Amino acid sequence: MKAVAMPTVSRVAVCGGTHGNELAGVYLVRERLKRRADGTEPVSVVTVMSNPRAVQLCVRYVETDLNRCFTRATLSAPVSETSPYEMIRSQELNALLGPKGSAQAVDLLCDLHNTTANTGLCLITYSDCDWICLHICKHLQREMASTPVRYVHFDIPLNEAYSLDSVGKHGFAMEIGPQPHSVVRSVIFSAMQEGVQLMMDWICQFNSGTLFEGGWVDVYTMVKNIDYPRDSETHVITAAVHPNLQDRDFCLLHPGDPMFLSFSGETLRYKGKEALYPFFINEGAYYEKGIALSLARKRRVEIPSVLVNKH
Amino acid sequence: TIREKAMALLFLPALARMAVCGGTHGNELSGVYVVQEMERQRKEKGEGVWPIPVTTVLSNPRAVKECRRYIDTDMNRCFSRDTLSSPITDSSPYEVRRAQELNNLLGLKGSTDAIDLICDLHNTTSNMGLTLILCTSSDWVTLHICKYLQTKITKVPVRVLVLDFPISDAYSLESVSKHGFTLEVGPQPHGVVRADIYIIMKEAVDLTIDWIHKFNSGTVFEGGDVETYMLIKSVDYPRDPETRTLTAAIHPQLQDKDFCLLKRGDPLFLSFSGETVNYEEEETLHPFFINEAAYYEKGIAFQLAKKMMLTIPAVRVQKD
Numbered sequence: 001m002k003a004v005a006m007p008t009v010s011r012v013a014v015c016g017g018t019h020g021n022e023l024a025g026v027y028l029v030r031e032r033l034k035r036r037a038d039g040t041e042p043v044s045v046v047t048v049m050s051n052p053r054a055v056q057l058c059v060r061y062v063e064t065d066l067n068r069c070f071t072r073a074t075l076s077a078p079v080s081e082t083s084p085y086e087m088i089r090s091q092e093l094n095a096l097l098g099p100k101g102s103a104q105a106v107d108l109l110c111d112l113h114n115t116t117a118n119t120g121l122c123l124i125t126y127s128d129c130d131w132i133c134l135h136i137c138k139h140l141q142r143e144m145a146s147t148p149v150r151y152v153h154f155d156i157p158l159n160e161a162y163s164l165d166s167v168g169k170h171g172f173a174m175e176i177g178p179q180p181h182s183v184v185r186s187v188i189f190s191a192m193q194e195g196v197q198l199m200m201d202w203i204c205q206f207n208s209g210t211l212f213e214g215g216w217v218d219v220y221t222m223v224k225n226i227d228y229p230r231d232s233e234t235h236v237i238t239a240a241v242h243p244n245l246q247d248r249d250f251c252l253l254h255p256g257d258p259m260f261l262s263f264s265g266e267t268l269r270y271k272g273k274e275a276l277y278p279f280f281i282n283e284g285a286y287y288e289k290g291i292a293l294s295l296a297r298k299r300r301v302e303i304p305s306v307l308v309n310k311h
Numbered sequence: 312t313i314r315e316k317a318m319a320l321l322f323l324p325a326l327a328r329m330a331v332c333g334g335t336h337g338n339e340l341s342g343v344y345v346v347q348e349m350e351r352q353r354k355e356k357g358e359g360v361w362p363i364p365v366t367t368v369l370s371n372p373r374a375v376k377e378c379r380r381y382i383d384t385d386m387n388r389c390f391s392r393d394t395l396s397s398p399i400t401d402s403s404p405y406e407v408r409r410a411q412e413l414n415n416l417l418g419l420k421g422s423t424d425a426i427d428l429i430c431d432l433h434n435t436t437s438n439m440g441l442t443l444i445l446c447t448s449s450d451w452v453t454l455h456i457c458k459y460l461q462t463k464i465t466k467v468p469v470r471v472l473v474l475d476f477p478i479s480d481a482y483s484l485e486s487v488s489k490h491g492f493t494l495e496v497g498p499q500p501h502g503v504v505r506a507d508i509y510i511i512m513k514e515a516v517d518l519t520i521d522w523i524h525k526f527n528s529g530t531v532f533e534g535g536d537v538e539t540y541m542l543i544k545s546v547d548y549p550r551d552p553e554t555r556t557l558t559a560a561i562h563p564q565l566q567d568k569d570f571c572l573l574k575r576g577d578p579l580f581l582s583f584s585g586e587t588v589n590y591e592e593e594e595t596l597h598p599f600f601i602n603e604a605a606y607y608e609k610g611i612a613f614q615l616a617k618k619m620m621l622t623i624p625a626v627r628v629q630k631d
Contacts, residue, residue: 027557030556180436
């Protein structure tokens with residue numbers, strides 16, 4: 001692949017507390033806001049607490065999930081005092097960091113999240129050919145010795161992309177687990193801090209003219225979600241994720257493998273025809289969304305060398 | 312000797328009925344699903360499904376529906392005599408109203424009508440394995456149940472934590488019954504049900520029913536020593552003096568080390584800016600409830616306990 005020239009990544013946003021109870025990002029944003037910039041940084045970074053009311057109450061959201069409010073439809077819908085808090089807030093964030101899809105949007109938006117699932121560090125994004133995001137992933141994989149780093153892709157067109165990271169010209173959610181919601185674990189905080197620092201290092205090096213060699217990145221593309229078995233009348237769940245699957249994010253799931261263990265002791269197995277990679281296994285916030293786990297296909301994506309184009 | 316005589320066989324009344332309570336905190340899910348499963352079993356197999364009469368209770372149904380710890384106030388602080396006898400008005404917190412309902416159902420607390428045993432099911436984000444929490448160190452029934460569970464359960468560590476409240480001050484649900492204890496299993500995030508944690512909790516409930524049945528049937532349970540942990544005090548996070556927000560997290564060397572020894576000089580906290588805070592006290596103690604999510608708002612990073620050996624007598628049911 002030929003080297004690709006890309007524009008400077010001059011404006012970066014680091015956002016935390018998009019979900020108010022995902023605490024590593026909350027404390028990282030607080031820490032960054034304490035150490036105010038002195039104007040000598042090579043990259044302009046804006047640090048934002050996305051959902052301050054939810055952070056105050058230590059809940060995921062106050063009225064509606066903020067990280068589902070960034071579709072074009074929601075961003076352009078008329079708001080009034082009676083609109084859900086998060087809808088009003090998403091439009092504020094779009095004005096601050098976007099507008100989504102325009103030339104004024106920040107160059108890169110990094111949105112910090114935690115999950116109860118054993119995912120390690122994931123960069124979650126809507127593109128499998130965003131060379132900036134893919135190179136940042138490669139850099140983190142190279143430099144983070146003790147944390148698995150993976151690239152997760154949701155194949156959704158930009159207009160329908162619903163999360164905050166879709167506001168930037170480039171963007172991703174930096175998701176780290178496992179951590180219970182409303183808890184901050186020191187090693188998870190450190191991993192997130194390291195991930196953000198390495199991202200900033202890459203951007204500085206890139207902007208200074210470093211050529212980053214191409215290569216290959218494993219990309220996990222989301223295929224489908226699987227819900228819990230539920231009682232047909234009450235809709236209450238009747239099984240938990242099976243012990244053989246629990247904590248095995250990104251380990252290949254084969255047809256016939258155990259998926260759920262009912263509360264009365266029966267094993268339910270994966271009935272799909274294709275072996276796929278499970279992730280977000282037993283994420284606490286997804287019970288209400290009807291998701292026990294997500295399944296992805298893995299493929300090797302070739303990425304070109306990249307170099308900054310200063311013009 | 313007098314001591315040997317005192318520790319000779321003790322006759323105690325049979326336990327006619329027990330209650331298994333789940334969802335006292337609506338987002339501690341193992342108990343919610345254990346109660347759900349027990350109610351399904353009763354529906355399928357009838358009242359004789361267990362060898363003794365068991366009442367199953369979903370303590371805080373509104374909090375369970377919303378998957379929150381509580382709606383207005385922590386239910387497990389609403390069972391003091393004062394709260395149970397306070398007049399209910401339109402502005403009473405939901406949990407106070409519900410606590411009085413539960414007292415009518417399972418109590419009245421302190422009366423002879425109170426149910427014999429309450430087993431209250433809880434989860435914690437702390438790495439506490441199976442911890443049996445007792446409000447008193449002098450109830451032989453609950454201590455024998457603890458000893459039995461410790462013998463029979465080998466998958467996880469089984470520990471006994473004694474809070475040693477004067478009976479008049481006890482404010483938790485299990486203080487309503489004649490004998491009561493909390494079954495606390497962790498680590499599990501709130502709002503999540505893990506199969507491995509559910510299985511442990513179910514096994515502990517089944518073994519408790521098993522013990523009561525054996526006891527009521529005349530089995531002699533030998534006395535002996537039970538190792539317990541007695542709560543001494545709580546330690547809060549370092550906080551910003553103005554905003555009260557945390558400035559540090561539990562240190563990686565303390566995280567998940569519930570019930571290990573904490574000695575002077577051991578690290579406690581790692582601040583978000585990288586500084587270590589150490590334990591400076593002389594007394595070596597055992598930390599537990601390390602990094603429990605629900606305790607941030609109560610100003611508790613962890614609690615400290617002293618190991619205490621209790622000697623319990625042999626017991627046998629008193630036959631009429």
